[in-house]
Amino acid sequence: MDLERELRQALTRKSPPRGFDEKVLGRIASGEKVALPKPPARWTGYALPVAASLAIVAGGSFYFWQHERQRQMDAEQTARNVVLALQITSAKVSAVQMKVQEISRYERQAQY
């Protein structure tokens, strides 16, 4: 079967019902007006792709912004943890140093 040939045969022009022209003239004579259909606005064809592109750009930007913000927060938290760890270490070292000094002082006093 040749589809295009079949379509040409199926979609031939069709005569309207009898009296069609008289009905048209009758409606004209009655003063009826019909608005000219507006051709489809060109922008409507681009609206969807443009909207989709904007959504992708906005979504991508938000994702990267959020990702960057999270990374920054993690880095700040890590820095705080390091500072805290250094403070703890420093305190421990100071305590140990004091103990060592105290022991040294007692030893010196014991020698005399």
Added chain:
Amino acid sequence: MSQMLTAAASPDVPVPSEDDVLAQARAGVPEAFAALVREHQAMVFGLAYHFLQSWSQAEELAQDVFLVLHQNLARIESARHLVLWLRRVTSNRCIDWVRSPRNRREVSMEIVHEPAAAARLQDPMLDALLRRLVAELPPHPRIVVTLRFQEDLDLAEIATIVDMPLNTVKSHLRRSLEVLRRKLADRGHVHGS
């Protein structure tokens, strides 16, 4: 009777060209306008009918197109322009029609009642099936297919009429034919490539 009709009836007077008829219609001769309607009604009604698959809706839409034509006759420059204008307005109106919520699709038995075309060596069931399958296509592909196969237009002409890029028209036609081939195959109709 108008000059045009007199001329058409008399063998001695040359038949006026369509441009002459158009000029008379623009001048307000009702018979000339009626002649234009009769000349183009099968094209306009056929496009509307194949698009809507409803006699009553197609008739209403086709009448509307000719009313719009009557209101805009002054804009029509030639008989050739008239044909292009009618195809364009009919196509736009068909698409507007199916988009409008007030024009609910009539799925009726009208298809069955259509007057039989002249006897042909053609399967009427296949014709009806093809028309129904075409009517199931989305509006833009449907009007492209209808213009292509009813009016035998090339793709560039269709692109001008429906105000679409040529590649979009090509794409609509290619996909529509694929869909039609698949649906026909599903129904057991074997087809060539």
